[in-house]
Every structure is written in C-alpha cells, then in structure tokens.
Amino acid sequence: MAKLHSAKIIHLTCVMVLTLPILTGCWDRLEIEDRAVVLGVSIDKAPPESANQETEVAHVEGANPIPPEDMIRVAVQIAIPGRIPLGPGESGGGGGGGGGKSSAANTVWVLHVVGHSIDDALMNLQQQVASSLFFGHLRVIVISEEVAKKGLENINDYFRRNSEVRRMAWILVAKGEAMQFLTAAPKLERVPTLYLLSTLEEGFRMGKFPQDFIGMFWSNSSKKGQEGFLPYVELKKENNVEIAYFKGPKMVGSTSPLEIGAYMAIKGINPAGYRVIVQLNGAADTVITAATHRKARYSVRIAEGRPHFTIHIAFEQNVEEKYSEHIGIDNQEILSNIEKKQAQVAVEYFEQFIRKTQEAHSDIFGFGEYIRAKRPAFWNRNVKTKEKWQEMYKDAEFDVTVTMKIRRVGMKAR
Amino acid sequence: MDKTRQITMIQIAAILVSTIIGVGVLPLPLFAVNALDSGAPLITLAAVLFGFISLLLLSLLGMRFPRQTIIQYSEQIIGKWPARAGSLLVIVFFAVLTSLTAREFGEVVVTSVLKNTPVEVTVIVMLLLATFSTRNDVTVFAYIHYFYFPLILFPALFIVALSLKNADALNLQPIWGNDPQGVIPGALTIAALFQGSFILTSVIPSMRRPQKALLASVVGMVIAGGLYVIIVAATVGVFGAEETKKLLWPTLELAKATSLPANVLERLDAAFLIVWVTAVFTTLLSSYFLTTQSLGLLFRLRDHKLFAFFLLPFVFVLAMLPQNIVQMYTIVRMVGRIGLILTLAYPALLLLVSILRKKRGEPVGEVAQR
Numbered sequence: 001m002a003k004l005h006s007a008k009i010i011h012l013t014c015v016m017v018l019t020l021p022i023l024t025g026c027w028d029r030l031e032i033e034d035r036a037v038v039l040g041v042s043i044d045k046a047p048p049e050s051a052n053q054e055t056e057v058a059h060v061e062g063a064n065p066i067p068p069e070d071m072i073r074v075a076v077q078i079a080i081p082g083r084i085p086l087g088p089g090e091s092g093g094g095g096g097g098g099g100g101k102s103s104a105a106n107t108v109w110v111l112h113v114v115g116h117s118i119d120d121a122l123m124n125l126q127q128q129v130a131s132s133l134f135f136g137h138l139r140v141i142v143i144s145e146e147v148a149k150k151g152l153e154n155i156n157d158y159f160r161r162n163s164e165v166r167r168m169a170w171i172l173v174a175k176g177e178a179m180q181f182l183t184a185a186p187k188l189e190r191v192p193t194l195y196l197l198s199t200l201e202e203g204f205r206m207g208k209f210p211q212d213f214i215g216m217f218w219s220n221s222s223k224k225g226q227e228g229f230l231p232y233v234e235l236k237k238e239n240n241v242e243i244a245y246f247k248g249p250k251m252v253g254s255t256s257p258l259e260i261g262a263y264m265a266i267k268g269i270n271p272a273g274y275r276v277i278v279q280l281n282g283a284a285d286t287v288i289t290a291a292t293h294r295k296a297r298y299s300v301r302i303a304e305g306r307p308h309f310t311i312h313i314a315f316e317q318n319v320e321e322k323y324s325e326h327i328g329i330d331n332q333e334i335l336s337n338i339e340k341k342q343a344q345v346a347v348e349y350f351e352q353f354i355r356k357t358q359e360a361h362s363d364i365f366g367f368g369e370y371i372r373a374k375r376p377a378f379w380n381r382n383v384k385t386k387e388k389w390q391e392m393y394k395d396a397e398f399d400v401t402v403t404m405k406i407r408r409v410g411m412k413a414r
Numbered sequence: 415m416d417k418t419r420q421i422t423m424i425q426i427a428a429i430l431v432s433t434i435i436g437v438g439v440l441p442l443p444l445f446a447v448n449a450l451d452s453g454a455p456l457i458t459l460a461a462v463l464f465g466f467i468s469l470l471l472l473s474l475l476g477m478r479f480p481r482q483t484i485i486q487y488s489e490q491i492i493g494k495w496p497a498r499a500g501s502l503l504v505i506v507f508f509a510v511l512t513s514l515t516a517r518e519f520g521e522v523v524v525t526s527v528l529k530n531t532p533v534e535v536t537v538i539v540m541l542l543l544a545t546f547s548t549r550n551d552v553t554v555f556a557y558i559h560y561f562y563f564p565l566i567l568f569p570a571l572f573i574v575a576l577s578l579k580n581a582d583a584l585n586l587q588p589i590w591g592n593d594p595q596g597v598i599p600g601a602l603t604i605a606a607l608f609q610g611s612f613i614l615t616s617v618i619p620s621m622r623r624p625q626k627a628l629l630a631s632v633v634g635m636v637i638a639g640g641l642y643v644i645i646v647a648a649t650v651g652v653f654g655a656e657e658t659k660k661l662l663w664p665t666l667e668l669a670k671a672t673s674l675p676a677n678v679l680e681r682l683d684a685a686f687l688i689v690w691v692t693a694v695f696t697t698l699l700s701s702y703f704l705t706t707q708s709l710g711l712l713f714r715l716r717d718h719k720l721f722a723f724f725l726l727p728f729v730f731v732l733a734m735l736p737q738n739i740v741q742m743y744t745i746v747r748m749v750g751r752i753g754l755i756l757t758l759a760y761p762a763l764l765l766l767v768s769i770l771r772k773k774r775g776e777p778v779g780e781v782a783q784r
Contacts, residue, residue, distance in 0.1 A: 018542075028527075028528045028529060028530045028531055160660070160661075163525060163526045166670060166680065166681050167667070167670055167671040167681075168671070168673065168680060168681070213671075215653075215671050218657060218660075219652075219653050219654050219657040220654075222653075222654060222656040222657040222659075222660060223654050223656050223657070224656060366584070369584050369585075369654075370584065372452075372587075372588075372592060373452070373584045373585075373587030373588060374587065374588075376587075376588040376590075376592055379592060380592055380593070384592075384593070
C-alpha cells in the first residue's frame with residue numbers, strides 16, 4: 001500500500017515537472033512598459049541633405065542600391081505609458097497641463113529619422129529608442145502626396161508582411177507634409193492620431209466617407225478590375241478629407257469633397273450624408289436637400305468590343321433648408337420639381353466624375369470587377385490582366401440615371 | 415456487452431471532423447485561389463468529394479472486416495509480406511505527416527505570435543502533448559476528440575459568420591473561376607488535407623456498431639468539408655481572389671480583419687489561434703495515434719504505448735528537416751500528393767482483391783441493448 005502511494009507521488013511529480021514548461025510562456029514575455037507602442041507613422045520624402053545624416057544601421061555605407069534622392073523620412077508617434085487618458089473623466093492624465101497644445105505633447109512622443117526604405121528607417125529609429133517598437137496598436141499611417149505619387153509598393157509590402165499590423169488601420173495621403181499630422185494638437189482629443197481616426201470613422205457614420213481600412217485598400221488594389229483609393233487629407237484649421245485615387249500602387253489624382261458623395265452614390269454606400277444646393281429658377285428659389293439613403297444598380301452590355309454600363313442610382317432625400325419664402329414647399333408639384341432638377345444636376349455631376357477617373361485610368365468603383373464577375377467570357381477573351389483593364393476602362397461608356405425621392409420636409413409646414 | 419466496443423457513431427464522426435480540421439485551414443484558401451481564383455469554393459468542394467472516396471473505401475473495408483484495422487486485414491487479403499510492406503508505407507507516411515503538421519504549426523506560431531521562441535520548442539511541446547495523449551487506449555482517444563469537437567467547430571463557424579459582414583458577392587463570381595490554372599494539382603493538394611480521415615480504420619474495430627461506419631464517415635465529411643468550403647468562400651468573399659493570392663495564411667488574415675460587433679475585440683486572430691491550436695492538437699493526436707497503433711499491430715504487440723516515446727525523436731528530427739518555410743510548403747504539397755496514392759489506391763486495391771477473393775472478416779453480432 002505504501003509502495004503504491006510513493007509511486008503515485010512520483011508520478012504526480014513527474015507530471016507536474018513535465019507540464020511546467022508547457023504552462024509558462026516566458027520566451028516572448030515583453031512587459032508593457034518595455035514596449036514602445038506606435039500609434040501613428042508618417043512617411044515623407046527625405047530632405048536632400050539627409051544622406052549625410054545617416055549612420056550604418058541596416059546596411060553598410062555606400063552599399064545601398066536605393067539612391068539618396070529616393071530616401072524617405074519616417075516619423076512615429078509613440079504613446080507614453082501612463083499618460084494616455086483612459087476615460088473621459090480622467091482629465092489630468094498625469095501631466096495635468098490642461099492646455100490643448102501641451103497635452104498632445106504630453107501624451108505622445110514624435111520622433112523621426114531618414115532611411116532608404118521603411119524597414120531601414122525604422123531600424124535607424126529603433127537605434128534611438130530604448131524599448132522595442134510595437135505595431136499592434138498602429139492606427140494611422142500618413143503618407144505625403146509626393147511619396148504616394150511615387151508608389152506605395154514598399155510601404156504596402158512592409159505593413160502586409162508585419163504580423164502585428166491590423167487590417168483595420170488606415171492609410172492617409174497628406175497634402176503637403178505628412179509628419180505635421182502626428183504633431184498637430186487637436187482640441188477634441190488628447191492624442192493626434194486618435195483624432196484623425198475619429199474624423200474618418202465619424203465621417204463613415206455620418207455617410208460622409210466610405211469605410212476604407214488599409215485591408216480594403218490592399219484588397220481593392222490587388223483586384224484586377226479595380227483600383228484602390230485612400231483618404232486625402234489636408235491640415236487646415238481642422239482636417240479636410242478628400243479622396244486620392246490610385247492606379248496600381250501609384251496615386252494619380254484627387255477628388256473634391258463633394259465627389260466623395262458622388263463616389264458613394266455610384267457605389268450605393270449607406271448611410272447617405274451629403275447635402276446639396278438645388279436651384280429651381282433663381283437664387284430666391286434655392287433649397288438644400290439632404291440625402292438619407294442611396295441605392296445603386298448596374299447592368300452592363302458589350303457593344304463594339306467595349307463595355308457599356310448602365311448605372312441606376314436612387315436617392316431618398318429630405319428638404320433641410322430653403323433660401324427665402326419665395327416658394328412654399330407644401331405641394332407635390334414643387335417636390336417633383338426639386339427632384340427633377342436635382343436628378344438632372346446629379347447625372348451630369350456623376351458622369352463628369354466617372355470621366356475624370358477614366359482619364360486617370362483609375363477604376364476606383366470596380367466596374368472591371370463587375371465585368372469579371374458577370375461577363376467572364378468577355379473578360380477572359382479581351383481583358384484578363386489589370387493593365388489591360390486600366391486601358392479599357394478609359395473607353396468604357398456609362399449611362400447614368402438618377403431617381404430622387406423627397407420623403408420629408410422637416411418640422412415646417414411650408 | 416463488449417467492453418472493447420464502446421465508440422458510437424457520433425463519436426466517430428467527431429473524430430473525423432476534428433482530425434480533418436487542422437493546420438491545413440490556414441493556407442487552404444491560398445491553395446484554392448491559386449488553382450481557380452474566384453472559383454475557389456467550387457474547387458474545394460471538388461476536393462472534398464475526392465477526399466471522400468478514400469474515406470468511402472475505408473469504411474467499406476471496415477464494414478467487411480469489423481474486428482480488424484487495415485494492418486491486420488490487409489494480411490488476410492493480399493498475403494503476409496505484401497501487406498506488411500504496405501503497412502510499413504502507411505506507417506512511415508503518417509509519421510511524416512505528423513512531423514510536417516507539427517512543423518507547420520511551429521512555423522505559424524513563430525511567425526505570428528511567439529516571435530522569439532525557437533521553432534524547436536513549439537514543435538516539441540506540441541509533439542509531447544500528442545505523445546502523452548497517444549498513450550491512452552482507443553476509447554479514451556475517442557473521448558478526447560469528442561470533447562474537443564464542439565470547441566473547434568462552433569468558434570470557427572462563429573468567426574466565419576462574423577467575417578461575412580465584410581464579404582462581397584462579386585468576389586465569388588464567376589463561380590467556376592476566370593483563369594483555371596493547375597486545377598488538378600490544386601484540387602489534389604486540397605484533397606490531401608483530408609488524409610487524416612485514414613484514422614477511421616483504427617477506430618472501426620472499437621465501434622459499437624461497425625455497420626454504421628459509412629454513415630459516420632458521411633456525417634464527418636459533410637461537417638468538415640462543409641466548414642472548409644465555408645472558410646474558403648468567406649476568405650475569398652472578403653479579400654477577393656487576387657488579394658488572397660498575396661497572403662500566406664489567408665484564414666488567419668481573415669480572423670485578423672474580423673472584429674466582434676461594437677469593437678469588443680477589434681481583431682479575432684488571437685481567438686482564432688486558440689481554436690486552431692486545439693484543432694492542430696487533435697490532428698496531431700490522430701496521425702500519431704495511427705502511426706503508433708499501426709506499428710504496434712504490425713509487430714503483434716498487445717499495446718502500442720511503447721512506441722509513443724520511441725518514435726518521438728524520429729518524428730521531431732523529421733519535423734526539423736525543412737530548411738525554410740517555402741521548402742516546407744513544397745514538401746507539404748509533395749508529401750500530400752504522394753500520400754493520396756497511398757490513402758486512395760491502397761484501400762482501393764485491398765477492397766478490390768477482397769471482393770475478388772471473397773474474403774470477409776468475422777462479423778460482429780448486433781450488440782444487445784444495455
């Protein structure tokens with residue numbers, strides 16, 4: 001009996017000893033304060049004299065095939081542990097400065113380096129930071145227009161390969177310098193990148209901007225019959241968002257803010273959130289309507305070897321404002337008039353916008369994908385590759401029809 | 415009541431499902447889109463049907479010889495020495511499959527989660543886990559699978575269902591694909607992911623009613639195959655075929671791109687990996703169990719526990735042989751296709767000869783109700 005007992009103890013000890021290494025997981029232990037949590041990254045073209053500033057970190061001096069003219073300046077925004085306010089109630093945030101400007105400087109630390117590629121630059125940067133850079137919370141990547149026009153291949157490759165980066169981060173293209181977005185001190189949010197992010201996410205919620213995560217941009221640019229687009233931002237007093245459209249990895253143009261509305265209408269993205277001025281006869285008859293719902297239907301036929309699309313877009317609208325008491329919005333006739341007038345203007349505007357992207361060979365709508373999916377015989381015979389579709393997109397014909405329905409007029413009877 | 419025949423039909427189905435779902439789910443959509451871009455779900459379905467043939471043959475054989483595994487009845491059918499050669503091939507193949515599964519697991523973990531942990535450590539830990547669990551008899555083995563089966567299936571379905579929010583039906587059209595390139599090799603590679611179903615032959619002799627083996631394999635294959643098709647459809651639906659071609663493990667990326675509603679969890683890859691580790695464990699367990707049990711039967715031993723630790727160093731060294739991840743996947747594809755000959759042609763041959771020679775095993779009487 002005693003023998004059995006001791007055997008049991010030995011068994012148990014063995015099991016415990018053997019399972020111990022399985023239960024741990026210390027190999028990759030990295031305490032949170034040993035991590036430099038990167039919230040935002042900006043990528044600019046490096047100033048010309050920067051080749052001299054560089055030290056040997058990721059390459060041997062003079063052995064780099066990338067010429068110094070193509071060097072980039074990468075800035076990262078690192079969250080300072082303990083300074084990020086966790087909730088709205090925590091107003092001191094540790095630093096306690098109170099003023100808008102000083103609080104942004106307190107919560108994050110922005111530092112920048114130059115390099116030949118993203119990883120090269122980040123390694124140069126790591127050289128200056130004690131803790132290891134962690135990209136798991138990276139939310140925003142800002143790229144200057146100049147770099148975007150040169151092409152994002154290197155940037156896409158690095159962030160796709162990195163397993164920490166989430167597909168729900170955003171890439172933005174900045175008008176002018178990209179780094180200023182990391183240092184700007186917004187009033188509403190303590191952390192600059194989070195403010196930038198909420199601009200975009202609220203934009204999506206209000207129907208002002210389509211959802212366009214980094215993963216969606218990648219998927220769209222990969223597709224054979226579609227091109228990617230990115231938010232194109234400008235730092236004025238507040239942020240201003242437009243769309244930068246791409247051809248392959250290169251940015252080829254940008255829209256106006258209202259053209260984002262056109263884009264969303266053609267794609268039928270909801271909720272709708274754009275307001276437009278409709279002029280009936282003269283300046284006194286002007287009303288403003290707000291779209292609440294969009295719906296788009298496509299059909300395509302092939303005529304003379306090129307695709308001919310018919311796009312039907314339906315809107316639901318509310319009247320929001322009128323300019324004077326000259327007209328009363330209280331009968332069917334006036335509503336029909338507004339609907340007709342607005343539809344007419346919209347058709348022209350949409351067609352013009354499509355033409356603009358056609359000229360840039362940038363099918364951000366994915367009409368090519370529509371052909372690939374619905375007319376595979378034509379696609380396989382005549383298109384097949386992305387380059388071929390970029391060519392053919394220019395010659396595609398579009399017929400846009402728009403139906404407007406005004407449903408409500410607000411709280412005023414006339 | 416026969417004490418050694420306790421495994422029920424549902425348990426067999428669970429064993430098949432949790433064995434089939436394994437490391438392969440991560441690169442599965444990549445294999446499928448490389449074969450037939452937007453027709454990826456279709457080719458997966460074709461591969462499921464193809465993989466089912468082997469399972470069908472095995473269950474027919476198992477119902478003919480309800481008291482024996484393939485190691486034993488093959489000797490009756492084609493004679494002692496040819497059968498022993500065949501059995502040895504099966505054993506070697508499943509040892510290799512075990513090692514490749516462990517290595518593939520290690521590569522994923524080192525690339526995506528534990529970057530500083532040596533791959534040897536993750537591989538040996540997983541192999542040790544499988545080794546300990548293999549040292550049980552077949553009834554416990556069945557219970558382990560039965561226990562993990564819902565833990566693998568339902569979270570996986572849940573994650574896929576959540577990801578469908580971002581899917582676009584255009585990405586899945588045309589359903590027969592635009593550019594069929596290497597459809598046959600692609601389908602074979604995917605069909606090779608179902609080879610674990612060979613485990614059926616090990617458990618039939620312990621089934622309460624071996625006549626139900628066929629039904630069990632149909633149920634198992636419908637669930638596992640269905641999940642595979644759904645995973646491929648969701649991945650291609652969300653990313654599109656061209657983007658999927660750029661991802662090494664599209665299913666993991668799908669989990670990464672999926673978030674719980676209201677952003678409770680912004681990325682589900684961690685949750686997915688937990689499920690997936692369980693799935694890999696059950697797969698490893700099955701192939702290792704099959705290897706050790708068959709070896710025991712081949713040497714006419716009463717019990718296979720001896721081999722569990724004896725084989726471990728060999729399997730570990732085999733797992734460490736591929737030099738890099740590209741070479742590993744080349745080997746995985748190659749071994750998979752060679753294995754198809756073994757898991758398909760060998761049972762087919764056995765069944766044919768057994769029909770021609772009118773060989774049959776001792777039937778098992780209907781077990782009395784409790």
